[in-house]
Amino acid sequence: PRATPPPTSKCGELKMVSRAGWGARPAKARTSFAQPPSKVVIHHSDGYFRHLIAQRWSYSSRADYVDRVQEIQEGHFDRGFDDIGYNFLIDAYGNGYEGRGWGYSGARVPCCNS
Numbered sequence: 001p002r003a004t005p006p007p008t009s010k011c012g013e014l015k016m017v018s019r020a021g022w023g024a025r026p027a028k029a030r031t032s033f034a035q036p037p038s039k040v041v042i043h044h045s046d047g048y049f050r051h052l053i054a055q056r057w058s059y060s061s062r063a064d065y066v067d068r069v070q071e072i073q074e075g076h077f078d079r080g081f082d083d084i085g086y087n088f089l090i091d092a093y094g095n096g097y098e099g100r101g102w103g104y105s106g107a108r109v110p111c112c113n114s
Helices: 046-054 062-078
Strands: 088-090 096-098
């Protein structure tokens, strides 16, 4: 499903797209953090760039990135994850996308997910 344009955040520059905004499927399960995380892990998906090249640079709009976030979630479900593995994602336009969001354990960095 196509999402609505992301709302402007309070800081005026960053636009955040909620799970509903990018058409996320419901998580199969969620694990809450027992305490606030002490680390932040930033994951860069080089597979995305391979995907871009294969598609001849077809991701040129925000709507295309919304589609890509949906594809990532589907791929993670296919690999047995309970949801998209990332807490947040950022596109080339600087828009943030809520993945698992605040307060929930991610699934992409086994040593640091809890």
